[in-house]
Amino acid sequence: MSNVDTGRHLPLEALHIAAGAKFGGFAGWNMPITYPAGVMKEHLHTREKAGLFDISHMQLFLVEGAGAATFLSFVCPLDASAIGIGKCKYTMLLNDKAGIIDDLIITQLSPTRFMVVANAGNAAKDEAHFRTNAGNFDVTIEALPRVLIALQGPDAESVLTNAGLDLSTLTFMTATEPRPGWFASRSGYTGEDGFEVAMPIEEAEAFVAKILADERAMWIGLAARDSLRLEAGLCLHGQDIDETTDPVMAGILWAIPKPVRESGNFIGADALRAIIAAGAKEKRVGLKPVGRQPVRAGAPILDAVGNTVGRVTSGGFGPSVGHPVAMGYVAKELAEPGTTLFTEVRGNRLELQVAPLPFTPHRYRKG
Known part of the structure; x- marks a missing residue:
């Protein structure tokens, strides 16, 4: 570097x-x-x-107006009016196929004011998506320096x-x-x-x-x-989640309230309901390489006979846990913690164990 x-x-x-x-x-x-x-x-x-x-590479958007809550509940799978004043909600922007355009944190500041924090690499795309879909709503969108x-x-x-x-x-x-x-x-x-x-x-x-x-x-x-x-088992957009992954396979369906999943009128709603009904073919999992060799994003995940059954999306060494850690997607039937899988690093075959997430416990200050 x-x-x-x-x-x-x-x-x-x-x-x-x-x-x-x-x-x-x-x-x-x-x-x-x-x-x-x-x-x-x-x-x-x-x-x-x-x-x-x-x-500071991340982008804040102030979304306000009489139609702000309705607008956000259309572009995101959430009920923005129910977030609660002074409360934050993890959510996402979905495309028509329920692929994840970005993941966001939205805070309700008042009944008509919301703060949106977007990822750096997606800020311009997110803003364009917001503005494209804002025409039918009484809402203003301001990118804050x-x-x-x-x-x-x-x-x-x-x-x-x-x-x-x-x-x-x-x-x-x-x-x-x-x-x-x-x-x-x-x-x-x-x-x-x-x-x-x-x-x-x-x-x-x-x-x-x-x-x-x-x-x-x-x-x-x-x-x-x-x-x-x-x-901490947290996704990075562009690696662990993107427009080719959906909230079900990514394991973040918990971020979408059940009533919204069932009857919300948001972009990608029909596609998401179909995916939920069919079940995910792949699942995001934690991966613990056996030994000291880290694995990196893009490495294939193999079964015992060498068939490709998934891919590593993030990987490195975990200083707090003292061993390599990774995340990736595997076929649903191989997603159970303790499952033995393999990968290849520079021509060498390495063993992986499917591991529960997170690798380190979250220590958030809950109310």
């Missing part, structure tokens, strides 16, 4: 350069991949103290409070607007307790300096973000 310009630049890029970050391209952005501490220490620091991530940071780990709440932002009343998947132009939720992508905080660009550098003045907080790069989310 080199410090070559690879795309759009984070507003706080100068801070990452000063911190010694190594940069690489991700979703069209020049992103800090690692810092001098290295992936292993960054990962474990997040699990033990508080890791600070710059996730913000710095977005995540502070994750057992000390996250205390570090934020010391930095002058007390979010201790929030519980997992709740949110608030703590200051004009700010948005904060108790959520994240590591399996740890933590927060995601968006703020106007001009206010970000001073606030980040307050966080980093606390010795418990440390910059964490994209590489450790990936190993953390993989241990």
Whole structure:
């Protein structure tokens, strides 16, 4: 990974350069991949103290208007009016075939205002999808220019409070607007307790300096973000889920309330109901390679006689668990934890065990 310009630049890029970050391209952005501490220490620091991530490549959309809830309930498989003020909901955008265009977090701020957080690589596509489908609704969609940071780990709440932002009343998947132009939720992508905080660009550098003045907080790069989310069994769009996968095979049907599944009027509803009725042919599973050799995305999954029965979608080493971890899709009849499968890495045959997800327990602050 080199410090070559690879795309759009984070507003706080100068801070990452000063911190010694190594940069690489991700979703069209020049992103800090690692810092001098290295992936292993960054990962474990997040699990033990508080890791600070710059996730400003992700896009916030403010969706508001008298028809905002109805609009969101059409483009996403949810009942937006029932989310609850100050509550967040994990959901997705589906295409007509129930393929996953993106996965999102939507927060209801009022009966007519919603905040949508979209993935970086899909932000332009998501915005186009929103605008294409907004014509029949009384709704406005605004892409917000913000710095977005995540502070994750057992000390996250205390570090934020010391930095002058007390979010201790929030519980997992709740949110608030703590200051004009700010948005904060108790959520994240590591399996740890933590927060995601968006703020106007001009206010970000001073606030980040307050966080980093606390010795418990440390910059964490994209590489450790990936190993953390993989241990936590969380999907990465573009790898574990995409428009060729549906919520049933991906194991995220839980995100769609049963009444919405049965009678909701959302894009892809008919296709999703047909898939539910037929049952998934493949399922997303955890995979534990036997030994110390990690497997990577794209590796085939084989049965005992060498037939291809699936594919690895994410893989690497899990610093918290001390062994390689992976996720992938296998034929439904092979998805039971404990099933022995195989893969090939550089011509070598490696054994895999289907493993329950997550690899590390989630430590969210529930209400």
